[in-house]
Amino acid sequence: MNEDTKVNISWLPQDRIDASSPENISTADSSLIPELIVNPWDIVLCTSGTLISCENAIVVLIIFHNPSLRAPMFLLIGSLALADLLAGIGLIVNFIFAYLLQSEVAKLVTVGLIAASFCASVCSLLAITVDRYLSLYYALTYNSERTTTFTYVMLIFLWGVSTCVGLLPIMGWNCLKDESTCSIIRPLTKNNTAALSVSFLLMFALMLQLYIQICKIVMRHAHQIALQHHFLATSHYVTTRKGVSTLAIILGTFAACWMPFTLYSLIADYTYPSIYTYATLLPATYNSVINPVIYAFRNQEIQKALWLICCGCIPPSVSQRARSPSDV
Template sequence: MMILNASEVEWEEFSGASPLHFLDQSDPPLTPEAPPLSVWGVALCVSGTVIAAENAVVVTIILANPSLRAPVFLLLASLGLADLLAGVALILHFLFLFCVEPSDWSELLISGLLVTSLTASLCSLMGVALDRYLSLSYALTYGSGQSRRCAAVLLGLVWVGACIIGAGPALGWHCLDDPTSCSIARPLTRTYLSLLCGGFLVVVVVTLHLYAGICRVARRHAHAIATQRHFLPQHQSYASKHSGGRGFSRLAVILGVFVGCWMPFSLYGLLGDASSPPLYTYATLVPAAGSSLLNPLLYSLRNRDIRKVLVHSCCPHRPSQQAYQPTDV
C-alpha cells in the first residue's frame, strides 16, 4: 500500500477516487532500463578494444617464437597479458552498462578483473625495471637458463598474488551491503582500496629506485668505455657531455609516463572517499587504465627483436637484416 502526497490526495478527492491507492498486482514490475549510449561509452569500448588487440599481438608474438625466451621477453609477455585483461575488463564494463542489465555479480567480476590486471601490470613494470638493472649490472651472467627459471618463478608468484588480491571483492570484501564503507571506486571498500593503493605506491617507489640505479650503472659503464678509448680525459665526466643522449631521453619519457599514469590514482585512492565527486575518480583512473594502451608502444614494440618478428610476420618476403642485440636503456 502506498500513501500519496497531499497534492495527489486533493486531486484524488476531486476526481472521486480514494486517497489510498492499492497497487494492482497484475501490473508488470518495473525493470530498470539501460542508460542511453553516450560518446564516453563508445570511447570506453573502442579504447578497450584497441588495448586488447595490441596486447594480444604482443603476447602472440612472444609465445609463438621459441627464440624469445630471455627473461625480458617473459616479463613483456606478462605485461602484455595483464594489459590484455584490462582491455577485456573495459569491454565487459561497456557491455554490462549499455547492453545487459547490470547486477551485483557483474560489478564484482569487472572490479576483480581490473584489480587483477592492474596489479599484475604494475608488478610486471617493476620486473622490467629489475631486468634492465640486472642486465646492466651482471651483463656476463644474466640471461642464462637459471635467470629464465628465476624470472618464470617470480612471474608465477606475481600472478598468484594478483589473482588473490583481485578475488577480494568476490570473496566478500565489497561495499554492496554497506554503502557507507564504499571508496571512490564502487564496489571496493575504502580499507581495501587504501591497502591496494598503498601497495601501488610501494611498487612505484621501488621501480623509480631501480631506474635511478640503471642511470648510475649506465653512466659508469659509458664513462669507463669512453676513458678506455681515450675519448675523454680521466677527469672529465662523460655523463656531463652526454646526459641528454637518446637513451636517457627515452628513459625520461618512460619514467614520466609511468609516474603520470600511476601516481594520481594511487594518491587519490588513499585520500578520497565515497563523497568525492565521481569526476575526480574518472580523472585519476583513466590514466592508470591508459597505461595499458601505452605499455606496448613504450616497452614491447621498442624491442628490436619483437619488431623484427612482427615485420617478418607482416611481410614474410622482405629480406631480413643482420641480427643485433637491443641496446635500449
Template sequence: MVLTATEVNARRLFAMILSLVAAAAMSGGGGSLNSSSPLDPFDSSTSWSLGEDPFNSSSEPVVRTLTPDLQPATTAVAIQEVSPWDIALCVTGTLISCENALVIAVLFYTPTLRAPMFILIGSLAVADLLAGLGLILNFVFAYLVDSSVEFVTLLSVGLLISAFSASVLNILAITVDRYLSLYNALTYHTERTVTFTYVMVIFIWVSCLTLGLLPALGWNCLRDESTCSICRPVTKNNAVALAVTFLLVFALMMQLYLQICKIAFRHAQQIAVQHQFVAISTTKGVSTLSAILCAFGACWLPFAMYSIVADSSYPVIYTYATVLPATCCSVINPIIYAFRNPDIQKSLWMACCGCVPSNLSLRPRTSSDV
C-alpha cells in the same frame, strides 16, 4: 413513447448493475488486485460514449450505451543514457586488447623470443590484454546486463583489479630485470636467471589473482554503501591500501632506474676508447628512462592520489578523469616495451610483409637496452 420517472430510474439502476457486474468480471479475468477497474464508473479516466454522466437524474428519455470509451494508457519506457566517459573507456579497452593481442601472437609464434626479457614482456602483454577485456566487459555489464546482480559487479571489478595490478607489477619486474642485466652482466644469461624470471612471473600472477578475489570473498561495500571508495564495490580501506602499494612500487622503480643510470655512466667512464659513442648511447638511454618514468607516473599517480583522499560521495566525473589516464598506460606499454624491440619489429615485418627493412637494426638487444 414517454417513460415515467420511475421507469427511467429503474433503467438507470439496471444499467449501473450491469456496469458493475462487467467491471467485476473484467478485473477477475486477470486485472491487478491493486489497480482500479477499467470499467469503474467512478474512475475519472473512464469516458462514456455520449459524454453523459451516468448518474444524471434528468428525466429526459434518452438511450445510453453501456460501453465506455477507454483511453489507452501511455507507457513511458526509460532508456538508460550512455555516458561518454564509459564509451571512451570501452574504446580504450578495445585499443588495448588489439595492441597486446598482437604482441602475444608475435611472441607465441616466434620460437627465438624466449629470453627472460621476452617472458616478462609477454606477461605484461597478457596483463594489459585482460585489462582491456575487463574495460569492455565493464561497459557490457553496465548497459547490457543487469548490473544489480552482485556476481556481475564482483566479476567485473575482480578482473580489473587483477589485470591492472599485474600490469604494474610486471613493469616493476621488467625494471628489476634491466637492473640485474647491468649489475650481473656476466651471469645474466644463465639458466638460473631464466628460473628466477619464471618464479617472479608466477609470484606476480598469484598475488594479483588473490587481490582480484578479495571483493568476491567479502571485501566489498555492497552491504554498506557508506564504506565504498571511488570504485564501487571496493571499500575505501582497500582502495587506500592498493594506492599506497602503488606509490611504493613507483618509488622502488625510481630507485632502480637511478641505479641503472649510475651503472651506465660508470661503464661509460671505464670504456675510454668508445667514449663518444657510449656517451651518446648513455644520454639516449637516460632520456628514454626518464620518458618511461614520466609516462608511468603521469598515468597512474593522479588515480592513486585521488583514491587516497576521495570516497564515493565525490563527483563521479573526477573518478572518470583519473581512471582514463590510468588505462592509457596499458596503451603505451606495448609501444615502450615491445614494439621498440628490434627482434619483435623483425617478426612483425616478416608476418605482415614477408621481408625486413634494410634500415632495421638486427643487433641483438639485451635487457640493459632501454
C-alpha cells in the same frame, strides 16, 4: 519512471539525483527520454579498452608463436602484454555488463578482473625494471639458467598476488552490505582501495630507486669505455644521454598515468562526484596503451617477428640495425 529503475552505470559511483526536486520528477516521468542513457565516459573507457586489447593481443601472439622469444626479457614483456590485454578486455566487459547485464555478481566479477589485470600490469613493470637492473649489475652471469628460474619465480609470484587481489570482491571484501564503506571504485571498500594505492606508491618508489641505479651503472660503463677509447668519447656520451633520457621518459610516463588516480583514491570516497574518478582513471588506462610501444614494438627482435608475420620478409634496415641503447 521511478528512480530505482535507473541504470547504475558500471562499477564507478554515480552522481545522485534529488528525487524530491520537481524538475527531476517531471524529467523522470517524461516518456521522451530513453530509459537507457549511455554515459560518454563509459564510451571513452570502452574505446580505450578496445585499443588496449588490440595492441597487446598482437604482442602476446608474437611472443607466443616465436620460440626464439623465450629469453627472460621477452617472458616479462609477454606478461606485461597479457596483463594489459586482460585489462582492456575488462574495460570492454564492464561496458557490456553495465548496460546489458545489470547484476551485482557481474559487477563483482568485472571489478575483480580489472583490479587483477591492472595489478599484474604494474607488477610486470616492476619485474621488468628488476630484470633490467640485474642484466646490468650481473652482466657476465645474466644469461644463465639461474636467471630464467628467477624470472619464472617472479612471474608466478606476481600473477599469484594479482589473482588474489582480483578474488577479493567476489570473496566478500566488498561494500555491497554497507554502502558507506564504498570507495571510488564500487564495490571495493575504501580500506581495500587505500591498501592498493599505498602498495602502488611503494612499488613506484622501488622502481625509481632501481632506475637511478641503472642510470649510474650505464654512465659508469660508458665512462670506462670512453677512457679506453678516447676517440669514441663523444659517441658514448651521446648514447649514454639517450639511454638515461629514455629511462626518464619510461618512469615519467608511468608516474603521469598512474599518480592522479592513486592519489585521488587515497583522499576520495563514494560521495565524491564520479567525473573526478573518470578523469583520473582514464590516464591510468593510457599506460596500458603506451606499454606495448615502449617495451615491445621498439624491440628489434619483436620488430623482426612482426615484419615476418605482416609481409613475410625483414627489411634490411631492421635486420642490420644494432640494438639501441635506449632499450636498456
